[in-house]
Amino acid sequence: MPGKQPKKTFYNRIRLLSLTSAFILILAVPFLNRYCHFSFIQGWYQSLSIGHLWFVSPLEGLESILTSRKLYGPLLVGMIGPVLLALLLGRVFCSWICPISFLSEIMDRLIRLLTGKKFRKPGIAMPRRMLWFALMGEVMLAMVIGAPVFVFLSPPGLVGREIMMATLFHTLAIEGVIVIIVLLLHLFSRRLFCRHLCPLGALIAVLGMARRLKIRKDKEACIDCGLCKRACPLSLDPAKDESLSAYCWNCGECVDACKPKALGYTWSSSRPKG
Amino acid sequence: MAAGTAAAGVCLLSDKAAALVSSPVKTNILRPPGAVPEEIFPAKCIRCGRCVEVCPYESIVPPDIRKGIYAGTPLIDVKKIPCYLCMKCVQVCPTGTLTRISQQETRMGLAVIDKHSCVTWNEELALCRTCYNVCPFKEKAIKLDQLRPVVIEEFCTGCGLCTHGCPVNRKDGNKAINIEPIYAFKPVRW
Numbered sequence: 229m230p231g232k233q234p235k236k237t238f239y240n241r242i243r244l245l246s247l248t249s250a251f252i253l254i255l256a257v258p259f260l261n262r263y264c265h266f267s268f269i270q271g272w273y274q275s276l277s278i279g280h281l282w283f284v285s286p287l288e289g290l291e292s293i294l295t296s297r298k299l300y301g302p303l304l305v306g307m308i309g310p311v312l313l314a315l316l317l318g319r320v321f322c323s324w325i326c327p328i329s330f331l332s333e334i335m336d337r338l339i340r341l342l343t344g345k346k347f348r349k350p351g352i353a354m355p356r357r358m359l360w361f362a363l364m365g366e367v368m369l370a371m372v373i374g375a376p377v378f379v380f381l382s383p384p385g386l387v388g389r390e391i392m393m394a395t396l397f398h399t400l401a402i403e404g405v406i407v408i409i410v411l412l413l414h415l416f417s418r419r420l421f422c423r424h425l426c427p428l429g430a431l432i433a434v435l436g437m438a439r440r441l442k443i444r445k446d447k448e449a450c451i452d453c454g455l456c457k458r459a460c461p462l463s464l465d466p467a468k469d470e471s472l473s474a475y476c477w478n479c480g481e482c483v484d485a486c487k488p489k490a491l492g493y494t495w496s497s498s499r500p501k502g
Numbered sequence: 503m504a505a506g507t508a509a510a511g512v513c514l515l516s517d518k519a520a521a522l523v524s525s526p527v528k529t530n531i532l533r534p535p536g537a538v539p540e541e542i543f544p545a546k547c548i549r550c551g552r553c554v555e556v557c558p559y560e561s562i563v564p565p566d567i568r569k570g571i572y573a574g575t576p577l578i579d580v581k582k583i584p585c586y587l588c589m590k591c592v593q594v595c596p597t598g599t600l601t602r603i604s605q606q607e608t609r610m611g612l613a614v615i616d617k618h619s620c621v622t623w624n625e626e627l628a629l630c631r632t633c634y635n636v637c638p639f640k641e642k643a644i645k646l647d648q649l650r651p652v653v654i655e656e657f658c659t660g661c662g663l664c665t666h667g668c669p670v671n672r673k674d675g676n677k678a679i680n681i682e683p684i685y686a687f688k689p690v691r692w
Contacts, residue, residue, distance in 0.1 A: 261555045267590075275550035275596045284596050288548040292597050295545035300598035373523070375544040375571035385549070389564070389574065392551050401566035403573060 239480030243323065247330040254327060254388045258395040272388025273325065274379065275306065282306040285385070286314065286435070287428045291376030294367065311435060318436030319477035322422060322429050323461075327387040328407070329422070332414045332461075339415075347485075350463035351417025354424050356475055363430035378427050383410045419461045422477075433474045440496055441478055443471040449490035459485035466491055522570025527686050529676060530665055532578045534562055535585065535608040536592040536600040540686045547599040549574030553591035561585050576600075578610070580662025580681055585610060587638060587661050605638075611660030611681035613644070613653045619670050619678040622650050633664035633679050651679070660685075 254273065260266040269278050276283045284306035293299060313320065323329055339348065370377045379385065383406055390404045413420040422429055443466055450467055457465040459481045464470040466482045471491070483491045525540045527533060534553055538546055553576045554562045561583040562576045569575075578585050587608060592600045613633070621628040634651045637644040643657040644664065660681045670678035 258555060265558065267556055270555055270594065271550055271552045274548055275552055277552065277594065277596075282596050284548070284550075288550070289597075292546055292548050296542050298542075298546065298598070303597050306596050373571060376548060377571075379547075379549045380567070380571075380574040389549070389551055392555060393564075396554065396560060397563065401564075401573075403567040 238484060240484050243479060244333060246324045247333055250325045251327050251330040255391055258392040262395050272385065273327065274385040274388065283309050285428065286310050287431045288376060288379045291367065291370050291378060295370055295374055295376050314432045314435035316439060317441045317478060318439035319429060319432045321432055323477040323479035326384050328383045328410060331411055332419060335411065335414060347458040348418050352420060353463065358424040359430045359433065362425045363427045366427040381406060382428060383407050383421065384428065423462050437474045442494055442496065443476065443478065443483060443491055444494045445469060446490045449488045451488050453487060455485045455487060456482035456491060526565060526569050526572050526577060527683050529680050529682055530580050530662065532580060532610045532660060532662065532681060532683050533686060534576050534578060534591045534600055535587065535589060535610060536603040537686070538599055538601065539688050539690050542690045543599060544571050544575060546597055547575050548597050550596060552594045552596065553600060556590045556594050558588060558590065559583055559586055562591060578662065580665045581677065584662035584666040587659065605659065608659040608661065609685045611683040611685065612655055613658050613660065613664050613679050614682050615651060615653060615679045619672050621670060630669065632667045632669060636663045636667040638663060
């Protein structure tokens, strides 16, 4: 419950550490594969293998099943881990692992260093529902053209692919501009792609609707200062219990920003209503 | 005049659009071992690049977005680097796009000898037997018929070692022995 963190920016530091190590992993793995013939760990966040433990990104797997109309055991088993993570913890992949998140965080920190402002304005505000339409539109498009679209145009996957292309073939694929576009959008309006357009984020959000880990507000301690709303990268308002909605990705920015320590991670053992 | 230009433009555009959804697999440009038919390949493959990463010879190369919906799928250009049939890629595919098969079962394509270009078939005294020598299934997939190479369809895996080794360079860029991906376009069994 709130009031336990000794340092001011507690979760942010752990999260940056997690994002950095996740990024270093996909940076180092192609290099090790190519030059040291070390193939114990392989791949990036579309499909990652650690020894015989395989993970497959849920949206990529779902699209592959939908467009090919075929089930394949190892693919389904590979999706179990990420799906369980999403069911229990919500969109934590987005905020704690995703390489796009890492790059955006680094940009945020640079901007903070340059401008001295602690929080950026959210910029363009669009209806949050757009996230669901992005997922539906993307799956429909994949079904229509008969190929999983997200898999070769997904920004998190592209970061991994470009690193691999650079390491193995000393070249880059053109579609890497999508990563640059997403980062430019972020410069323009905070986490615009993650907030409104990422189909993978939307799928994880759907799975995490009844997640166990949520950020809850202590009604007595909250003084309605609005700091949490300004801190939230998705421009949610935890003071209005929006952190309980499907959109929240449990990054903990608001927990760290909260001066009266009214916000905190809570684990609900029974499935909450709604 | 303007209408003609516009029509030509539309034709060009539709050609470009068709190129984005037509398979890049052709003579000497093949899929890795165990690949499902081309009809279903772009749907099944999630472009995770693990076959590319695991290939120790860098035979497998993923094309970029200029190949349209086939962007990121694994391709082997056997003229550049052939497949040495180490079978590592089929073991790492998480989607079953590369099915788990053995070396002997591999059918990436079929080697076809162009008897008009092959020096051994053309000249009486030429004794080039490169394709025969490099074939991993020597005496099974390629045999010598009166010192001239002959491909046995039943055993050819289509690995492309013969194409890679062939010293003849035809004007169209191909060799005197080429791999035709005849198995890639068979219909899918549901």
